Amino acid sequence: MQIYLPIAEMPVSVLLILGMGAAVGFISGLFGIGGGFLMTPLLIFLGIPPAVAVATQSAQIVASSTTSVLGAIRRDALDHKLGAILVAGGFVGSALGVWFFAAARRAGQLDLVIVVSYVTLFTVVGSLMLKESIREFWTKRKGGTVRLRRQAGEHASYLGWPLRMRFYRSKLYVSVIPILLLSLFIGFAGALLGIGGGFIVVPALLYIFRVPTTVVVGTSQFQIVCTTLVALVLHAVTNQAVDMVLAILLIIGGVFGAQFGARMGRNLRAELFRFLLAILLLAVGLRFALELVIEPQEPFSITVQELRE
Amino acid sequence: MRTLWLLLITLASISSAPAETLITSLSNHRVLINSNYTGTSIAVFGAIERDAQTVARATGYDVVVTVRGPRQFLVVRERERLGPVWINQEQQKFPQAPAYLSVLTSRSIDEITSVQLRQRQQIGLRAIINSPVFTNERGAGADRDFREALYRLKAQEGLYLEDERGVTFLTPDIFRASIPLPATAPPGEYNVEVTLFADTVILASTITHFELVKTGFEEQVGAVARDWSLLYGLATALIAIFFGWLANMIFRRD
Numbered sequence: 263m264q265i266y267l268p269i270a271e272m273p274v275s276v277l278l279i280l281g282m283g284a285a286v287g288f289i290s291g292l293f294g295i296g297g298g299f300l301m302t303p304l305l306i307f308l309g310i311p312p313a314v315a316v317a318t319q320s321a322q323i324v325a326s327s328t329t330s331v332l333g334a335i336r337r338d339a340l341d342h343k344l345g346a347i348l349v350a351g352g353f354v355g356s357a358l359g360v361w362f363f364a365a366a367r368r369a370g371q372l373d374l375v376i377v378v379s380y381v382t383l384f385t386v387v388g389s390l391m392l393k394e395s396i397r398e399f400w401t402k403r404k405g406g407t408v409r410l411r412r413q414a415g416e417h418a419s420y421l422g423w424p425l426r427m428r429f430y431r432s433k434l435y436v437s438v439i440p441i442l443l444l445s446l447f448i449g450f451a452g453a454l455l456g457i458g459g460g461f462i463v464v465p466a467l468l469y470i471f472r473v474p475t476t477v478v479v480g481t482s483q484f485q486i487v488c489t490t491l492v493a494l495v496l497h498a499v500t501n502q503a504v505d506m507v508l509a510i511l512l513i514i515g516g517v518f519g520a521q522f523g524a525r526m527g528r529n530l531r532a533e534l535f536r537f538l539l540a541i542l543l544l545a546v547g548l549r550f551a552l553e554l555v556i557e558p559q560e561p562f563s564i565t566v567q568e569l570r571e
Numbered sequence: 572m573r574t575l576w577l578l579l580i581t582l583a584s585i586s587s588a589p590a591e592t593l594i595t596s597l598s599n600h601r602v603l604i605n606s607n608y609t610g611t612s613i614a615v616f617g618a619i620e621r622d623a624q625t626v627a628r629a630t631g632y633d634v635v636v637t638v639r640g641p642r643q644f645l646v647v648r649e650r651e652r653l654g655p656v657w658i659n660q661e662q663q664k665f666p667q668a669p670a671y672l673s674v675l676t677s678r679s680i681d682e683i684t685s686v687q688l689r690q691r692q693q694i695g696l697r698a699i700i701n702s703p704v705f706t707n708e709r710g711a712g713a714d715r716d717f718r719e720a721l722y723r724l725k726a727q728e729g730l731y732l733e734d735e736r737g738v739t740f741l742t743p744d745i746f747r748a749s750i751p752l753p754a755t756a757p758p759g760e761y762n763v764e765v766t767l768f769a770d771t772v773i774l775a776s777t778i779t780h781f782e783l784v785k786t787g788f789e790e791q792v793g794a795v796a797r798d799w800s801l802l803y804g805l806a807t808a809l810i811a812i813f814f815g816w817l818a819n820m821i822f823r824r825d
Contacts, residue, residue, distance in 0.1 A: 268792040328815025498804025517818035562720035567644040
């Protein structure tokens, strides 16, 4: 069954879009990430204009993350205070990111900046996580204890900087400064790459701040809902590239997928969870790296330049 | 010498112009896009009228139908090797490229008329794409690869095509052609130029238009997104939150 998309100005298969929404929603619910870095390339591959793809998939992220946040609130797996600080820093970071985006475009190297940032971010974050989880597996097999949970007196020095705050739900008593720095960076990368930044928040909260896995997913989803809502409205106003029909199809597929993902995520062992996320990030990073290195079959590409009157 | 030759051709076309009249008609001047639109085709009908003085043509008539879609500003980029990576380097701008371009002919374009006439009158897909006004030229034919790439990529999407069996003569004086419009052809104004040839010379030509427009729900969504963008964005956000909440209620079991 085909349906015509009014903003993308092309027909798509309804079942295909529903299926894509469900698949990405599943991964999003499972890992507590937005899934934008998976959905955008898929939509572009279908022939949907890149601007429409980036803008519209943010609606799907809002929907699936709302579901996760509501679920997290019910299970008391959301740290409001931590989430609010992440959001506040994220907005400042986004503004910086938008400014850098324009500067790179003026320099004519935006494509390169984006691909290189993708490759470095995903491979660095992915391989750090993979290393951690392999070490975990080993210590477990040798009968040792996994020391992911904090122990008394074991703190990195930057956690003890001034302006310390107590986060009861995350069992944290740390300085606000490293958390704000993290959220600044996420907002910056998000605006530059058109992603929610969940895949940076999750490992950072897990490994740097040692927040419990259950709280990490809820809190990161909260941060994603807030930033993506702003992005969605901004895209609609500045680019007029949000396709409502496509958004609704993606949302319907996505919310169901996210439910099953979230349910499965709760039954997943913590080490396996981190291992799978590491593999996913590495795979995406590798895909972008290959695109950069392998000789293209078709070296030419067409882009439609917007005529602004 | 060349000027003289051109003059002769011009004189020939002027003197023969009143002899034949071309009448064309499209099956549809307004194609509506609704929610199950998956592309369409438009029929062109034409008749060649001859008056009493018209000389008998030794060869038959030939017809070329050229369809041009709305203009787009296209940029073609080429990825080249830089150290270990392949990145976009050279680019070529096509400021007035038609989003859709098809040339339907009654037989092979090479047999219908000469290369010179094709280039001058922009008859045939190659002549249009290789014409000097299509893009700014570079030295040593460096723009050639970019023109070829544009053609190749557009042809893959079914947006640029040339069909040498696209025009069929029903009788020696009446012909029809079918313009295939893929679903990805954008809404807008389309020009249909029908040119009549006999013995490699242009006898007559007509230009008609058709419009590809969104209707009903599709049109309203487009209009709201354009004119009420803030409201539209907020509405989409609300829909997204509503669906998220709904799913949470439906799946509430634990």
